[in-house]
Amino acid sequence: MPVTPFIVLSALLFSIGAVGVLVRRNAIVIFMCVELMLNASNLALVTFARVNGNLDGQIAAFFVMVVAAAEVVVGLAIIMTIFRTRRSASVDDASLLKY
Amino acid sequence: MTLHALAAGPVVDPTSASGVFSLLWLVIALPAAGALVLLLGGKRTDRWGHWLGVGTVAVSFVISLVLFFSLLGRDESDRSIGQHLWTWFSAGDYKVGLDLLYDPLSALFLMLITGVGGLIHVYSVGYMEHDPRRRRFFGYLNLFVAAMLTLVLGGDYVVVFLGWEGVGLASYLLIGFWQYKDSAAFAAKKAFVVNRVGDIGMALGVGLLFATFGTTSFAGVSKLAPQASGATLTAIGFLLLLAACGKSAQFPLHTWLLDAMEGPTPVSALIHAATMVTAGVYLITRSNFIFELAPHARTGVAVIGCITLLLGAIIGCAKDDIKKTLAGSTMSQIGYMILASGLGVAGYAFAIFHLLTHGFFKANMFLGAGSVMHGMEDDVDMRHYGALRKAMPVTFLTFAMGYLAIIGFPGFSGFWSKDKIIETAFENNTIVGLCALIGAGITGFYMTRLMLMTWFTDKRWRENVHPHESPAVMTGPLVVLAALSVLGGLLLLGDWIVDWLSPVVGEHPEGHLAIPGIVLSLIVLVVVAVGIATAWFFVGRNEVPDVAPQRVSPVTRAARAELYGDAFYDAVLVRPGERGAGHMVTFDHSVVDGAAEGLGRSFNGLSGGLRLLQNGYVRSYALSLLGGAALVVAALLVVNI
Numbered sequence: 001m002p003v004t005p006f007i008v009l010s011a012l013l014f015s016i017g018a019v020g021v022l023v024r025r026n027a028i029v030i031f032m033c034v035e036l037m038l039n040a041s042n043l044a045l046v047t048f049a050r051v052n053g054n055l056d057g058q059i060a061a062f063f064v065m066v067v068a069a070a071e072v073v074v075g076l077a078i079i080m081t082i083f084r085t086r087r088s089a090s091v092d093d094a095s096l097l098k099y
Numbered sequence: 100m101t102l103h104a105l106a107a108g109p110v111v112d113p114t115s116a117s118g119v120f121s122l123l124w125l126v127i128a129l130p131a132a133g134a135l136v137l138l139l140g141g142k143r144t145d146r147w148g149h150w151l152g153v154g155t156v157a158v159s160f161v162i163s164l165v166l167f168f169s170l171l172g173r174d175e176s177d178r179s180i181g182q183h184l185w186t187w188f189s190a191g192d193y194k195v196g197l198d199l200l201y202d203p204l205s206a207l208f209l210m211l212i213t214g215v216g217g218l219i220h221v222y223s224v225g226y227m228e229h230d231p232r233r234r235r236f237f238g239y240l241n242l243f244v245a246a247m248l249t250l251v252l253g254g255d256y257v258v259v260f261l262g263w264e265g266v267g268l269a270s271y272l273l274i275g276f277w278q279y280k281d282s283a284a285f286a287a288k289k290a291f292v293v294n295r296v297g298d299i300g301m302a303l304g305v306g307l308l309f310a311t312f313g314t315t316s317f318a319g320v321s322k323l324a325p326q327a328s329g330a331t332l333t334a335i336g337f338l339l340l341l342a343a344c345g346k347s348a349q350f351p352l353h354t355w356l357l358d359a360m361e362g363p364t365p366v367s368a369l370i371h372a373a374t375m376v377t378a379g380v381y382l383i384t385r386s387n388f389i390f391e392l393a394p395h396a397r398t399g400v401a402v403i404g405c406i407t408l409l410l411g412a413i414i415g416c417a418k419d420d421i422k423k424t425l426a427g428s429t430m431s432q433i434g435y436m437i438l439a440s441g442l443g444v445a446g447y448a449f450a451i452f453h454l455l456t457h458g459f460f461k462a463n464m465f466l467g468a469g470s471v472m473h474g475m476e477d478d479v480d481m482r483h484y485g486a487l488r489k490a491m492p493v494t495f496l497t498f499a500m501g502y503l504a505i506i507g508f509p510g511f512s513g514f515w516s517k518d519k520i521i522e523t524a525f526e527n528n529t530i531v532g533l534c535a536l537i538g539a540g541i542t543g544f545y546m547t548r549l550m551l552m553t554w555f556t557d558k559r560w561r562e563n564v565h566p567h568e569s570p571a572v573m574t575g576p577l578v579v580l581a582a583l584s585v586l587g588g589l590l591l592l593g594d595w596i597v598d599w600l601s602p603v604v605g606e607h608p609e610g611h612l613a614i615p616g617i618v619l620s621l622i623v624l625v626v627v628a629v630g631i632a633t634a635w636f637f638v639g640r641n642e643v644p645d646v647a648p649q650r651v652s653p654v655t656r657a658a659r660a661e662l663y664g665d666a667f668y669d670a671v672l673v674r675p676g677e678r679g680a681g682h683m684v685t686f687d688h689s690v691v692d693g694a695a696e697g698l699g700r701s702f703n704g705l706s707g708g709l710r711l712l713q714n715g716y717v718r719s720y721a722l723s724l725l726g727g728a729a730l731v732v733a734a735l736l737v738v739n740i
Contacts, residue, residue, distance in 0.1 A: 096715060
C-alpha cells in the first residue's frame with residue numbers, strides 16, 4: 001500500500017486547517033478548521049497504524065475523536081454564550097483579556 | 100639613662116581577704132541590688148523606693164567604715180587585701196578575675212563615695228520630692244554608686260574599665276534625666292560622646308598593657324612594669340592620661356562638663372563634682388607604678404593639669420549661671436589634682452588629699468546651689484539672686500564654709516590641700532608652681548564673685564519668687580558637708596594621709612623649697628586676697644547689672660564662650676562631620692538608591708514592553724503556538740539528521 005498519498009493528504013488537510021484557524025474570524029469556522037486539523041492527524045495516525053501493522057495508531061485516533069467530541073461540546077457552548085451576550089461570533093471582538 | 104635609674108613604684112601584692120574583709124563584695128552588691136530592684140520593680144516601688152536607695156548606700160557606708168578601721172588596725176605592710184569573686188573570662192593563659200583590691204587608696208575612696216554619696220541621696224529625697232520619676236532617679240543614683248565602687252575596688256584594669264563604663268552610663272542617664280528638655284538630652288549625648296574619646300584611650304591602654312605584660316591585673320603589671328621598654332610605658336601612660344582627660348573633664352576633653360550641669364543638681368554634686376570626675380585622678384594615682392617609669396607621660400599629666408586649672412578658673416569667672424560657675428571651678432580644682440598626680444611620688448598623696456577635701460566642699464556648694472535653686476523657682480542666673488543670706492540662713496552659712504574652704508582660708512580644709520599642691524609644684528618646677536599660684540588667685544576671684552552675687556548685694560529677684568529655706572532633709576546633709584569642709588584638713592594632721600597612702604604610692608620624698616613653706620603660704624594668701632579684692636572691686640562695689648553687659652573686653656568674651664573650646668570642636672570636628680554625613684546621604688540617595696531603584700525600573704520597563712505581547716487576539720496566540728510547534732519539530736529534525 002502506498003503511504004505517501006495518505007500522508008500528503010493528511011498534511012494538506014492539516015495545513016488548510018491551520019491556515020483557517022489563523023486567518024478566519026468567525027468562531028464557528030475556526031472551530032471547523034480545528035476539526036479539520038484533528039481529522040488530518042487522525043488520518044496520519046491510522047495510516048501509520050496500517051503501515052506498522054498494529055493497533056496503536058487506531059486507538060490514538062479514537063482518543064482524538066473522543067477529545068474532539070468533548071471539545072466541540074464545551075467550545076460550542078462557549079461560542080453560544082458569547083454570541084448571546086455580544087451578538088457576534090467574531091473572535092476579534094472577544095479580545096478583552098489583554099494588557 | 101637606664102631603667103634602673105628610675106624608682107619603680109611599690110608592687111601591689113594583695114593578701115587574700117578573710118574575716119571582716121570578706122564583706123568587701125557587699126559594698127558593691129548592695130547599691131547594685133538597690134538599682135536592680137528600683138529599675139525593674141516598676142511603679143510598685145514608687146512609695147518607698149527612695150528610702151531603699153538611701154538605705155543601700157548607707158549600709159555600704161557603714162561597711163566601708165568598719166573595713167577602714169579594720170585596715171587601720173593592720174600592720175602597714177599588710178594593708179593590701181584582695182578578694183577573688185569569680186573568674187570573669189579567660190583565654191589561654193590570660194585570665195580576668197572579678198578581683199577586688201582593698202588598700203589604703205581604695206579605702207579612702209570607698210568612704211568618700213558612700214559617705215558623700217549617702218548624704219546626697221538623703222538630700223535628693225527632698226530635692227526630687229515633686230518629680231514623678233523620683234524612684235527612677237534613685238535607681239540611677241544607686242547604679243552610679245555601684246559602678247563607681249567597682250571602679251575604685253577593681254583589682255584588674257579590665258574590672259576598672261567595667262566600672263569606668265558603668266559610671267559613664269549612669270552619668271549619661273542622669274544628665275539626661277529631664278530628657279524632655281532638648282538641652283538636657285543634647286548635653287547627655289555630648290557627655291557620652293566626649294567620654295567615648297577618653298574611653299578609646301582607656302581601651303587602647305589596657306590592650307597595650309595586655310600585649311606588653313600578658314596580664315592586666317594591678318598585681319601582675321606592677322611586678323612586671325620595670326621590665327618593659329621606656330617607650331611602651333610612655334605610650335601606656337599617655338593613653339591612660341587620655342582616659343583620665345575624658346572622665347575628669349581635663350583639657351582638651353573638658354567641653355562636656357559645663358553642659359552636664361543640665362542634670363538635676365544632686366547629680367552635679369555627686370557625679371560631676373565629688374566622685375566620677377575624679378576617676379581620672381584615681382586612675383593615674385593607681386597606675387603610679389607605670390607613671391613612675393614614664394617621666395614623659397608624667398610631664399604630660401602635669402602640663403594638662405596646669406592648663407586645665409587655669410582654663411576652668413577663667414571660665415568660672417565669666418559665667419552667670421551658678422552651676423556653670425561651680426562646674427568651671429570643678430574643672431579647675433581637678434586640674435590641681437591632675438597636676439599634683441603628675442608630680443610623681445611627691446604629689447600623689449596630695450592629689451588624693453585635695454580630691455577628698457574638694458569632694459566635701461564642692462558637694463557642699465553644689466547642694467547649696469541646689470537649695471538656692473529650690474527656693475528660687477529653679478532659676479540658675481546669679482543676676483536674679485542677691486541678698487539671699489537672710490532668706491536662707493542655713494544654706495548661706497554652710498555655703499560660706501565651702502567658700503572659705505575652696506579659696507583656701509587658713510584652717511579650712513582647702514587651705515591645707517591646695518597649699519600642699521602649690522608647695523609641691525614649686526618644689527618641682529617654678530612655672531608649674533606659678534600656674535598653680537595664679538589659679539589660686541583666680542579661684543578667689545570667681546568664688547567671691549559668686550558669693551557676692553548670690554548672698555550679698557541688692558535683691559534682684561524676679562516677680563513671684565519667694566526665696567525660702569529648704570526642708571531639713573536637704574539642709575541636714577549641707578550641715579554635715581559644711582562640717583567636713585571645715586575639718587577635712589585634719590587628715591593632714593601629723594602627715595597622716597601621706598603615711599597612710601605610702602604603701603600604695605611610695606614613700607614621700609623630702610622636698611627642697613627655695614623659700615620656707617610658711618612664706619609660700621603667705622604669698623598664696625596674698626594672691627588669693629588680691630583675687631577677692633578684685634571681685635569686690637568689680638562686683639561688690641557697684642550694682643549688679645540685670646543683663647550681662649555686652650561691651651566687655653575680649654578676655655571676658657572668650658571666657659563666656661568657654662575659651663572657644665566648643666567653637667573649636669564645632670569648626671574642626673562637628674561641622675566637617677555633618678558635612679561628611681551630608682555627602683554620605685547624597686551618595687546613598689544617588690548611587691546606592693540609584694542602583695537599587697534603577698534595577699527595579701529597568702525590569703519594570705522590560706515587563707512593560709513584554710506585556711504588549713498579550714494583545715487579546717486569539718489568532719496571534721494561535722500563530723505563536725504554531726510557530727512554537729514548528730520550531731520544536733524543526734529542532735527535532737535537526738537533531739535527528
